[in-house]
Amino acid sequence: MYSEITANKRKTVFIMLVFLGLAGSLGWLFAAYVGNIYLTPFVLAGAGLYALITYFAGASMALALNGAKQIEKKDNPRLWRIVENLSITDGLPMPKVYIIDDAAPNAFATGRDPNKAAVCATSGLLDIMEDDELEGVMAHELGHVKNYDIRVSMIAFALVVVLGVSADLMLRMSWFGGGDDDNNSSPLFFVFVIIAALLAPLLATLIQLAISRKREYLADATGALTTRYPEGLAKALEKIKQTGSGLRRQNTTRTHLFVANQLKVRKRVG
Numbered sequence: 536m537y538s539e540i541t542a543n544k545r546k547t548v549f550i551m552l553v554f555l556g557l558a559g560s561l562g563w564l565f566a567a568y569v570g571n572i573y574l575t576p577f578v579l580a581g582a583g584l585y586a587l588i589t590y591f592a593g594a595s596m597a598l599a600l601n602g603a604k605q606i607e608k609k610d611n612p613r614l615w616r617i618v619e620n621l622s623i624t625d626g627l628p629m630p631k632v633y634i635i636d637d638a639a640p641n642a643f644a645t646g647r648d649p650n651k652a653a654v655c656a657t658s659g660l661l662d663i664m665e666d667d668e669l670e671g672v673m674a675h676e677l678g679h680v681k682n683y684d685i686r687v688s689m690i691a692f693a694l695v696v697v698l699g700v701s702a703d704l705m706l707r708m709s710w711f712g713g714g715d716d717d718n719n720s721s722p723l724f725f726v727f728v729i730i731a732a733l734l735a736p737l738l739a740t741l742i743q744l745a746i747s748r749k750r751e752y753l754a755d756a757t758g759a760l761t762t763r764y765p766e767g768l769a770k771a772l773e774k775i776k777q778t779g780s781g782l783r784r785q786n787t788t789r790t791h792l793f794v795a796n797q798l799k800v801r802k803r804v805g
Contacts, residue, residue, distance in 0.1 A: 550690050558582035593689040594645040594653055601643075601782075603633035603655045610634075614661060617670050618654055621677050624761050630654050630680060639782050640664070640775045644676040644685050652680040657782070663774055671758060671767030678757030684750040 562578025589596075608615040615632055622629050630646070633655035640660040646652035654676045656669075664672065679685050759765035 550687065555579065555582055555586065589690060590647060594647065594651065594685075597643075597645045597689060598633055598653060598655065601635055601655070602637075603635050603653075605631055605633050605653075611661070613666070614656060614669070614673075617666070617673055618677070621670065621674050621761055625677055625681055627677060627681060628652070630677070634658060634661070635782070637782050638662075640778055641782060642672050642676055644679045645689050646680065646685045647689060648683065648686060649680050652685060654680070659778075660775075663778060664771055667762075667764060667767040668771035668774065670762055671764070671769070672771045674758035674761045675754050675768055676758075677761065678754035679750065681757055682750065682753055684754060687750070 559575070559579045559582065562582070563572070563575045566572045566574035566578065606615070611632075611634065614634070618632055619629055627649050630644070630649075630652035631654075633653055635641075635655060635657045637657045638659040639657055640663055642654070642656040642660055644652060644654045654673060656673070660672065661669065679688070755765075755768065758768055762768075
């Protein structure tokens, strides 16, 4: 367990270095395209600043983009007490608790470390889960907190977003023009810019997916050790499968945050 926590801390550094490398490459291409190679250091500086902001504000970004609302104990005593009891059992600080007003059953955790963590459940999850099932889901999410998965996921989420936006901007500029005459007259350079702009978000997404699968198994194991009742999570996941986990607000960059795929269409009940 401790080796996995150490590995997750290393992954955070690795992802940020890869991000800076991709951002620097895109910056060099952009600078070459507009005919001013001296723009590259400014792009790298901007990417570094964004990475720093992401580290400290990525959790707030993820919660805001998913429409999560922070609650106190009086707002939903059931969810609050379950999270509080699980936190005590795990020896973790009490995280902030959020609810998304969405009928699809789902949940996620975020934050840069256990002291700055947040857990979030949808209203749909609270509606259909029995207490032992809800406890299983939240123990899974707190497993992510305990194992520092949340830091890796948060960084991956935020950096994939900015690489996608940057690549899209490059594609538009390449398609509609805007570079100097020499570069615009070179079909090979034009094709190279388009390929790079298409590959950047793809590579970032592959990094995001590579870190996701193993952490889910580890969170399952951690949650089972906490509750001593793995059947709770198993029953919860079966219910989610039967109901469908697709949220109203959907985005591929946020999929890896959730306990179930938030892009799947929710099935009609009744």
